Amino acid sequence: xxxxxxxxxxxxxxxQGQQVxxxxxxxxxxxxxxxxxxxxxxxxxxxxxxxxxxxxxxFGTTIAHGNLTLSAIDxxxxxxxxxxxxxxxxxxxxxxxxxxxxxxxxxxxxxxxxLVEVEDVGGGWVQIxxxxxxxxxxxxxxxxxxxxxxxxxxx
Numbered sequence: 651x652x653x654x655x656x657x658x659x660x661x662x663x664x665x666q667g668q669q670v671x672x673x674x675x676x677x678x679x680x681x682x683x684x685x686x687x688x689x690x691x692x693x694x695x696x697x698x699x700x701x702x703x704x705x706x707x708x709f710g711t712t713i714a715h716g717n718l719t720l721s722a723i724d725x726x727x728x729x730x731x732x733x734x735x736x737x738x739x740x741x742x743x744x745x746x747x748x749x750x751x752x753x754x755x756x757x758x759x760x761x762x763x764x765l766v767e768v769e770d771v772g773g774g775w776v777q778i779x780x781x782x783x784x785x786x787x788x789x790x791x792x793x794x795x796x797x798x799x800x801x802x803x804x805x
Contacts, residue, residue, distance in 0.1 A: 658735035
């Protein structure tokens, strides 16, 4: 179930500036990190070598890849916003992306969202920018702040 639902362009525009969420917590396991390392080819020890990370990492444990955290937003966003009245929605990319704090293996993350911009970009398409802030349970700093850019084709 989404935090908010917008049907059509006018309801979507009405959400601009509102914070939505947070989503439910999601645990990032060592297995998730290992699978992401295998998929991405990024097997740096700080992510996958549990024993070495205990002694050599400033975090005392392995941490998730920043891009794993960024990718997790796609699942978390489904709990935050539901859009109806559009034929198609596509990922157009990311604007500013930052990783202010690590995600230690075994920790929980959740996200909030804010619709920052809605713009007609021609050809019937509307572009939206949604700022996602992802937090780690128990951490003072967010682990990821990223502006998602999407394109929507209204019905």
